[in-house]
Amino acid sequence: MSKSCNTFLEKMQKYTDEFFEETGKTTVTTKELAVWAITTNRWEPPMDLVVKKCQEDFARAMREQHINNERGQPVRVKHVARIRSGDQQLYLWGDIRNMPQEHMEISFQQRREQIVGECKQLKRDVDFYNEQNIGAEKYQMVFDFREDIEEGEFSAEYSPVRTSIGDLNSYEVEPKHSKKVAK
Structure with missing residues (x-):
């Protein structure tokens, strides 16, 4: 271990001892310790970490910004x-x-490549599931999205908000573009 890493860890250990001494507590969570160290100006995040977090926040906000078309x-x-x-x-x-x-063409092509990559991974996952569940009905995924895209052209009710599995009413829901096929 390098001397600087050792020195940094020793400094953090010293802060931990100071916490116990100043608060009189005998146990602490790392979250409580972090809040204490930050509020007492003993620790501050490195600038590159702050910049990275800010970048991530901007990227998330920009990805989620939408307007409505005609x-x-x-x-x-x-x-x-x-x-x-x-x-x-x-x-x-x-x-x-x-x-x-030119920028939009690059962006569109890269997003398409991401979708293709997701489809390839989904196919591998479905194939693996089917291989592991010998004797059960095979699950077959349909990768032709034309109907979905056409349907989206007529629906103004589409929402880009993500939903979780908890939003489903039951596990009996049959996905629209997948089917179980007999072995």
């Missing part, structure tokens, strides 16, 4: 394109209403 359907406002500049990889965000066409 049919009342939600459209994502901010789009990202991953590009190379010299030896650096950059994630450039822009507004769909005024972004250059």
Whole structure:
């Protein structure tokens, strides 16, 4: 272990001892210790950690920003394109209403690649599940999304808000574009 790491750990250990001494407590959670250390100005996050968290917050906010088109359907406002500049990889965000066409084409293609990657992984997962459950009905996933996309063209009720499995009424729900097939 390097000397600087050892020194840092020793400093954190010293703060832990100070906490016990100052509060008179004999036990503590790391969350309680962290709040105490921050509020007593003993610890502050490194700037790169603060910047990274801020970047993540901005990215999440931009991904979730939507406007409605003329049919009342939600459209994502901010789009990202991953590009190379010299030896650096950059994630450039822009507004769909005024972004250059080249940027939008890169963004659309990269999002499509992500969807294809998710479908490939889902197929592997379904195949593995079927292989592990010999004797049970095979689960077959349909990867033709034309009906879903056409249906979305007529529905202004689509919401980009994510739902969880807890939102389902029961486990008897049959997914629309999957089916069980006999072995």
